[in-house]
Amino acid sequence: MQLDEIQAIFFQECEEGLATVETNLAEVRDGAGDGETINTIFRAVHSIKGGAGAFGFEPLQCFSHHLETVLDLLRTRELSATPDLVGLLFAAFDVLSDHVASAQSGGPAPADAAVLARLEAAASGGAEQPADASAVPVAEDGAEEMDFDLDALMADIDLPAEAPAPWHVAFRPGRAAFDNGGDPLPLLRELEAIGASVLSLDLDALPRLHALAVDECMLGWTLAVPGTIARADLEALFDFMPDGAVVTIATHEATVDPAPEATAPTLRATPAPAAAAASKDAPVAPAAPAASPPPATVPDDGGKASGSATIRVELDKLDRLVNLVGELVITQAMLAQRLSLHGVGAIDELSDLDHLTRDLQESAMSIRAQPVKSVFSRVPRIIRELEAGTGKRVRLEVEGEMTEVDKTVVERIGEPLTHMIRNAVDHGLESPEDRVAAGKPAEGAVRLAAEHRSGRIVISVSDDGRGIDTAKVRAKAVERGIIAPDANLSNEEIENLIFAPGFSTAATVSNISGRGVGMDVVRRNVQALGGRIGITSVFGKGSTFTLTLPLTLAILDGMVVSVGAQTYVIPLAHVVESLRPQAGEVRRFGPDAAVLDVRGDYLPILPVGRLLGVEGSCAEASAAVLIVVETDAGQSILMVDGIQDQRQVVVKSLEANYAPVAGLSGATVLGDGRVALILDVETLVQRQRGDLALGLAA
């Protein structure tokens, strides 16, 4: 594995770790946590710190170290989780997230001095000190508890002064040298490798043969070690020697006294081969208790929040599986169709296969499914930032965060969700004073919910703020020429004008909501995913944004239609209704343009056959089937020859298999093996409207 791959794993861990930290911090804040909650947070931060060190992300490592210190004090109950401290931890979490992001992007490290100072104050001052930035000397920067590397320091001191003189090292590993899997032999080898030579072998402690215990080390050595080795490095070599080992390091001038207070063996011995040192092949220590069962749990155990058993799979493999299952579904449909042509369509095995295929498809899809939690968990931070930026106070309620949806959909929810949340807090909620004046609690409520509804995921963001002033919106829409002054619109239609292109809320744009793109772009992005976004509102009571998305982008509910000899699929998300016009309902103007009077609205008719250059398609609207579709640009009508079916189709990418084609969003393979192209209704309608406008202008 390459280092950058390992690094990618590390960032994935960071992401998971951050999510864990945030979730558990929320538990602590709400008083729902226990000792294990802090432990879990500590472990997550600790892991981030460890990895950061390993990959050389020093700012991240340093920051997580300070956060970890505070968490450790919390864990050992030297600090208690006061609201101030929890607030600080949340602030630190935000900075930690920024550190991870900057480590990942290679960007500059975030400004963390203020939070660092607060963390240090919390760590050193304990609970008594207010965790308040203003009360903390920022400049001191932890002089008192600075981390320093003693070894390095000693090396610095010793190296110039002592370099030339060789070291005399007296080393007696002691009886316990073989305990805990230890062995002096590798150390002797290492000493040899750095140029040490044995001056004398000390056999004084060696007992008589009958008293010799194979698991005890009775030998001692006096060695000369080159003076070029730093004392600290030399000491470090003996670091693993157990208690009872005696190591004396001196310059050659100094007297070497090997064992003043050693384990004091009293038996004199006849000289024996030094082989006793190499005893790894000897039988295991008889002293060790015979196979007592290992403790099933250890004190630190909790199991809680350690997550369910998971396996990491490359997305490519998963996509391949989903793709193959898609092919299977198509093949199954083809088989069923062919069999039914031969009159054997009604056999049990075939319907079993049908069920199995569908189950398999659902299972395969569910592997790609992820809870929206990963996106929802970012919301508290957005809210906190908004609170800080607007001075409003917000209580966030979250529901249905475990609702699952395809990974690609999860990944694209973030942006519209951020907008909805910003809108709710920035535009929806009033200031605390206004709220109190209106008889509402000073703290505004924002409710974020997700649920499955008829094969789609519905995400809603509600606030209990001021709601939409339809009169104001209407006035603005008129002012911007989006609607005619005398347009007859329902309240709902007026509310949804905020999604209209060009309806910039410039007059009320703050540096919060105004930071991103307009709601019209949000709506377009959502629709590109086959979703819809809408708003309902009660003036004075609050608003609800509703985002509806398909659960997967790999399968599409479509209406299968014929145009000439071709078959097309119209995504059902666009379809409002289908109708066969009565003679006289179609109004023509110009040679090519026609509209249909649908309950008082004149909707443009788009002849799909002519738009896509299909020969032999029905040219006369009165003889065709008209399908009313909803698009960004309002409703339009697609004219097709007939409707074949309404069903789920497996979406195949045109880009991946051929090339992007304007007006088509993909392709699918039908039960009879034919390829049907999926219409990109949005583009078709926009293009046609553009042509129409051009035609009229000309």
Next chain:
Amino acid sequence: MMQTILTVDDSPSMRALLRNALAGEGYAVTSAVDGVDALERLEDDEDGVTPDLVITDINMPRMDGFGLIEALRAQARWANVPILVLSTEFSDEKKARARSAGATGWIVKPFDPVKLSAAVRRVLI
């Protein structure tokens, strides 16, 4: 014969780093995600191949490094396996704790491959 090292760490990146560094030194590397997993792997090992060295993290869910070491040392066949513990800091207190749990030595994180293999060489025969 190739010497086998079992690495125990809940962080996949740390496991990968250890594997990379140790495999590069010519060791066979196996890994476990926490103490419980390590014990299970060792118990289930049908060939009865005892790793020549265990390197374990301390902070892990389910069973931490100290718990793992104590559990291993409680069984005769694991009593003499060298065990190195990995941690970001080693105070004297922590060293004593590791030692009394039965650790052979320790590696301070972050480690570079040189430091790691030095520590490994110091306990592997």
